[in-house]
Amino acid sequence: MPQQVMRLTAVFAVVGIALILARYFLIPETFGELGHYRAIALDSAASHQKRYAGRQECALCHSDVEALRSASNHQTVSCEVCHGPAARHVAGPMEVRPVINRERGNCLLCHAYNPSRPSGFPQVDPLAHNAPAECIVCHSPHAPEPPEMPEDCSACHGQIARQKNLSHHAGLPCSTCHDAPDEHRISPRSVQPSVPEDRSFCGTCHGQPELEASGIPQVSLASHGERYLCWQCHYPHFPEIGR
Numbered sequence: 001m002p003q004q005v006m007r008l009t010a011v012f013a014v015v016g017i018a019l020i021l022a023r024y025f026l027i028p029e030t031f032g033e034l035g036h037y038r039a040i041a042l043d044s045a046a047s048h049q050k051r052y053a054g055r056q057e058c059a060l061c062h063s064d065v066e067a068l069r070s071a072s073n074h075q076t077v078s079c080e081v082c083h084g085p086a087a088r089h090v091a092g093p094m095e096v097r098p099v100i101n102r103e104r105g106n107c108l109l110c111h112a113y114n115p116s117r118p119s120g121f122p123q124v125d126p127l128a129h130n131a132p133a134e135c136i137v138c139h140s141p142h143a144p145e146p147p148e149m150p151e152d153c154s155a156c157h158g159q160i161a162r163q164k165n166l167s168h169h170a171g172l173p174c175s176t177c178h179d180a181p182d183e184h185r186i187s188p189r190s191v192q193p194s195v196p197e198d199r200s201f202c203g204t205c206h207g208q209p210e211l212e213a214s215g216i217p218q219v220s221l222a223s224h225g226e227r228y229l230c231w232q233c234h235y236p237h238f239p240e241i242g243r
Contacts, residue, residue, distance in 0.1 A: 051085035065142050072143040107135040113158040120188040123158050145186055156188055160237050167238040202230040
């Protein structure tokens with residue numbers, strides 16, 4: 001038998017023996033009884049003091065607030081996200097009060113501008129948006145929709161606004177290319193704004209030779225890019241950058 005095969009056989013034998021020993025000496029006895037974890041861990045978890053009550057408990061006493069919250073953009077946000085663990089408050093409502101944080105920074109934990117957040121998520125520039133007023137001056141925490149619909153799209157689309165402000169499209173209002181109904185400003189994800197569907201839309205500005213003297217770049221729609229849509233090569237909010 002070749003020496004290499006003998007060595008390989010010895011390695012497999014050692015690994016096999018190690019696995020058998022681990023199975024009997026290292027793996028907890030209750031592992032696998034109720035799935036791929038230690039069954040005894042349930043007893044350990046149950047021994048921990050209960051801290052959170054759940055939104056259902058809050059709704060039993062605060063039905064008016066629950067009605068507001070469940071119909072607003074905060075409907076998926078649990079009460080205890082803002083008010084802290086409430087199990088002790090539920091057990092003794094008059095003895096233990098929930099946290100009521102009115103500080104501006106509490107809301108900014110979720111709504112301060114952050115480019116990693118999904119497009120359409122309401123975000124503000126903390127320094128420019130009504131600083132240093134508390135958010136609850138204008139927004140009800142349980143129904144946070146703004147008292148007046150924002151006219152500036154950058155309230156939600158901060159990253160796009162910053163890119164557009166550095167491009168040749170900086171002077172164009174968003175409504176030049178997008179039709180955003182009022183419902184979109186109230187519930188951004190349920191009603192989407194319109195977007196251009198074909199290259200002729202870009203041609204209304206960039207396919208008019210008579211506009212070249214005004215400094216607007218012109219192309220021949222018949223030959224430039226041929227069958228491709230303009231935004232397959234140019235980023236609309238910063239068209240100087242090719243895709």
